Amino acid sequence: MAAVTTTLGVGSGIDIAGTVSQLTTAEGKPQLDAIAAKTNVSQTKLSGLGTLKGALSTFQNAVSALDTSNAFRNQRVASSDDKVLKVAIVPGAATESHSVKVNTLANPQKSISATEFKATDVVSEGILTFNDGTGAPKFSVTVTKGSTDTLTALRDSINNNKNNNNIVASILNVDSKTSPGTTVSRLILTSKSAGTANGFTIDASSGDMRFNLDKVKSPANFNTVEATDANIVIDPQTLNATPQRTVTNTEFSSTDVIAPGLISFKDTAGVEKFSVNIKSGSNDKLLSVVDAINNASGNNSVVASIINVDSTTNPGTAVSKLVFTSKQPGLDNTFVIDASAGDSRLNFDAIPASAQKSTNLTEFASASDAIASGDVVFKDATGMPRFTITISPDTVDEVTGETVKGNNTLQGLRDAINFSPENNKLVVASIVTSDSVTSPGTTVSKLVLTAMSGGSSGGFSVDASAGDTRLSFNNATTTADATTPSNYVTLTTTSNYTTTQATNSTEGGLSITRTSNTMTDAIPGTTLTLVATGSAEVKASFDNSTVSAPINNLANAYNTLNDTLKQLTAYDSPGSANNGPLLGNSTVQTIMSQVKLMLTSKVASSSGSYNSLSQLGFNFDKKGVLSVDSTVLDAALSTDLTSVSNVFNSTNGIATQLNTKIKQYLDAKGTISTQQDSLNNQLKQLTVDKAAVQARLDASQKALTAQFNAMDAAVAKFKSTGTFLTQTFAAKNNTTN
Numbered sequence: 001m002a003a004v005t006t007t008l009g010v011g012s013g014i015d016i017a018g019t020v021s022q023l024t025t026a027e028g029k030p031q032l033d034a035i036a037a038k039t040n041v042s043q044t045k046l047s048g049l050g051t052l053k054g055a056l057s058t059f060q061n062a063v064s065a066l067d068t069s070n071a072f073r074n075q076r077v078a079s080s081d082d083k084v085l086k087v088a089i090v091p092g093a094a095t096e097s098h099s100v101k102v103n104t105l106a107n108p109q110k111s112i113s114a115t116e117f118k119a120t121d122v123v124s125e126g127i128l129t130f131n132d133g134t135g136a137p138k139f140s141v142t143v144t145k146g147s148t149d150t151l152t153a154l155r156d157s158i159n160n161n162k163n164n165n166n167i168v169a170s171i172l173n174v175d176s177k178t179s180p181g182t183t184v185s186r187l188i189l190t191s192k193s194a195g196t197a198n199g200f201t202i203d204a205s206s207g208d209m210r211f212n213l214d215k216v217k218s219p220a221n222f223n224t225v226e227a228t229d230a231n232i233v234i235d236p237q238t239l240n241a242t243p244q245r246t247v248t249n250t251e252f253s254s255t256d257v258i259a260p261g262l263i264s265f266k267d268t269a270g271v272e273k274f275s276v277n278i279k280s281g282s283n284d285k286l287l288s289v290v291d292a293i294n295n296a297s298g299n300n301s302v303v304a305s306i307i308n309v310d311s312t313t314n315p316g317t318a319v320s321k322l323v324f325t326s327k328q329p330g331l332d333n334t335f336v337i338d339a340s341a342g343d344s345r346l347n348f349d350a351i352p353a354s355a356q357k358s359t360n361l362t363e364f365a366s367a368s369d370a371i372a373s374g375d376v377v378f379k380d381a382t383g384m385p386r387f388t389i390t391i392s393p394d395t396v397d398e399v400t401g402e403t404v405k406g407n408n409t410l411q412g413l414r415d416a417i418n419f420s421p422e423n424n425k426l427v428v429a430s431i432v433t434s435d436s437v438t439s440p441g442t443t444v445s446k447l448v449l450t451a452m453s454g455g456s457s458g459g460f461s462v463d464a465s466a467g468d469t470r471l472s473f474n475n476a477t478t479t480a481d482a483t484t485p486s487n488y489v490t491l492t493t494t495s496n497y498t499t500t501q502a503t504n505s506t507e508g509g510l511s512i513t514r515t516s517n518t519m520t521d522a523i524p525g526t527t528l529t530l531v532a533t534g535s536a537e538v539k540a541s542f543d544n545s546t547v548s549a550p551i552n553n554l555a556n557a558y559n560t561l562n563d564t565l566k567q568l569t570a571y572d573s574p575g576s577a578n579n580g581p582l583l584g585n586s587t588v589q590t591i592m593s594q595v596k597l598m599l600t601s602k603v604a605s606s607s608g609s610y611n612s613l614s615q616l617g618f619n620f621d622k623k624g625v626l627s628v629d630s631t632v633l634d635a636a637l638s639t640d641l642t643s644v645s646n647v648f649n650s651t652n653g654i655a656t657q658l659n660t661k662i663k664q665y666l667d668a669k670g671t672i673s674t675q676q677d678s679l680n681n682q683l684k685q686l687t688v689d690k691a692a693v694q695a696r697l698d699a700s701q702k703a704l705t706a707q708f709n710a711m712d713a714a715v716a717k718f719k720s721t722g723t724f725l726t727q728t729f730a731a732k733n734n735t736t737n
Contacts, residue, residue: 016708020701028697035690039683046679048568048581049672052588055564056672059595060662062557065550066655072547072645077526080537086529087538098523098538101233101509102530106194106517109227114402115210116176116184122149126207130158130167133199133227135419139163143207151185158189166192167200187211191227195515197316199227221402229513230530234522236509243326244334250345251311251319257284261342263293265302265324265335273335274298278342286320293324301327302335308521310513318521322346355451356459358488359432362470363444367411367431374467376413378426381459386426389416391467410445413471417449426460427451447471449488544637547644551633554655555618555626558599562624565592587671598657599626605650608643610636613654616644 065071077089085100125145132138141157143149148157151171158169168190176184191198204212213222257280264275276292278284283292286306293304303325311319326333337348376389391413393406407416410431417429427449436444451458464471473488512522517530523538569588572578582588600620602612610616617632636644648655664670 014708014712016705016712020704020708023704024697024701027700028693031693032690035686035693039686039690042679042682042686044581045585046676046683048585049676049679051564052568052582052591053666053672055561056591056662056666059557059561060659060666062550062554063655063658063662066554066648067653067659068649069645071550071649072641076541076543076546078539078541080539081534082531084530084532084534085536085538086531088527088529089540090525090527097540099235099509099535100528100538101236101535102533103231103233104228105530105533106230106515107225107228108191108194109189109199109224110191111189111200111213111222111224112172113187113211113222115221116178116186117151118182118184121151123151123154123211124208125149126204128154128207128211129203130164131201131203132166133197133201135201137203138166138200151187155187166198168192189213189222193515194227194517195229196227197229197515221404229515230517230519231511231513232519232522232528232530233509233511236535243329244324245326246324246335246337246348247307248322248345251313251321252286253319256286258286258289258346259343260284261339263342263346264338265293265299266338268334268336270336272338273301286322289322301333303327307510308512308524309510316515355454356490357448357450358460358473358490360447360449360471360473360488362487363436363438363446364410365444367414367445368409369445371408371410371413371471372468373408374464376467376471377463378417378424379461379463380426381457383461385463386460387424389413391416410447414447425452449473544634547637547641548630548633551616551648552628552630555628558595558626561595562592562626585675587665587675591665594661595658596624598654598661601654603647603650603652603654605652606643606646607650608646609640610643610647613647616647 077087079085079087084102122145123143125143127140127142129137129140139161141154141161143154143157148154155169155171158164158167170188170190172186172188173183174186176182189200189202191200200213202211202213204210210221213224258278260278260280262275262277264272266272274296276289276296278289278292283289290304290306293299293302305323305325306320307323308318308320311317324335324337326335337346339346339348371391373391373393376391377385378387378389380386389407391406391408393408395404395406396402407413414429414431417424417427430448430450431445432448433443433445436442449460449462451460462471462473470487512519514522519528519530522528526538528538565588566580568580568582569585570578570580571583599613599618604611615632616636617629618626619629620626647653650656665672667673
């Protein structure tokens, strides 16, 4: 209702507004008081239900933490030397102790220009093309005379190039080496990310050759600290006599399976030692195959295992390989594998089909012997040119006067092939040293070319007709054709396996290379952070506190929930303000009884030593407070951790059942939400009812005000008439007298 203003009636002298307000308030009070009372009750219950939901949600967090097997993996790891290696384990993961030798850390490439720039020097106009480590172009910078031809402008052009995702350019002002006492500037280029995959080169053939950075032809233009990968060896050890170690060349992924059939392990004479039968869907996964071999009847000779290593076919990815190792060292314990009746990828014999391997017959006195200048074209198996190497001698840069190193040696050719700017994916070059055939008693060097891919489709040929013809090789020409002698002897390499025979004083262990100093996949579930080169121990141990903490938290969470439920249903006296907001609510009573029943029930699905919380040290006192006997719990965790886990998270586990039940209560369509929806609807209706009552009171007030005003006007009129008559009669009386 509107605020009341005291206004006395002109005729009656009555406070019309105040009187009407009092009458209207008296009329509406019973109805408005009833609505207010109902509103207060509904709001109190609604608040109580919100508190109930919050308490259940908090309790569910404690329950959910135990409704998973990861909660019962009580392992922790530590490094013996944090200055070399830091370690951390993923919660719930399991690992073993390992020795780790950090050989190298991952570092970015850093190249500092050899040219000393004075303040007045300009950069020759043209284009500088920046390539990645494989020689593939990534972005280019255009230098324009009079606009972007200063060293500072070049730096900014590199850093601001929208396609530059891998290089940071900077300038250092340093003392000159060629003009002592003066200050000069040098350009510094650094790869943004560490690892050899993030190295770079610069092709300045269309611009200022002082910025040419070709690691084969012109390393003098820049002083480069090459990018390095992080490399560690897990469980290194010195092996004076090694057993046969045969590793599959096949790179397996986590989803690969082994084809069904028989895998027979034999000695070198072909006599079977033992065999394993692989069955589809049974033991055809890598881990199952390893277990089947290691547990095979009659296996006294071979140990099977799995290693996770860097892929050679897909650089930058991790793959798995099967490893077969003879249990005893020495040639007498070597073995072969006959998988002809099973997965042919596991077949290991003397001559498996594989990649082309061609050895040049030219006998070079050393790796520094000269190669004639010209082009050497490498072609694939179809005769299609794939890349070209240009052989050139040392030259002098016309601009700087510096010597640009050539590649016209056997070693230079090898390096040019292996680091071809044309993205060589065809062959790998190497140099072997052997006894000379033409000059007995001397040692010579020979070029060896090996195809990167196996089979005839991965073959190659070499066209050196425009250069050193000794390097030419037509793959179609056979050595049997005397009229066309071959420059090479070609064999095939082993394709299914790489085998290491007995060696002396060899460091064993598993090598792992990554582009980052943080390795998350070397030891599954464990993060290794490399700090410095050196050796450290990854020490794995068991810690019951990691399991007992969430178990104790369950007891504490229950006590908190129980206290909250008691407060919500507390009783003081009829109508007392101290009564709980959910006094008499059947849902609360049901929750209290069901939760306690589950906590005290036996778990039918638990196997082993334990099947109830009471056996794990849980006890209720006379006041209903739940506590855990730490001595009993620790003994259970040390005796049968699996059984303890089953008590909580097996099919009928206590945490599993509680989690399911609480989810039902907290569900949007659950009992609590239904009650909240009903109360909210009641509050909406009470708001409507209050507005309707107020509307009626406003109308009544308006009508009463009109009536009182009419009465006051009539009284005023009567008073006016009376005054007139009084005055009239008084005048006549005066006249008569």
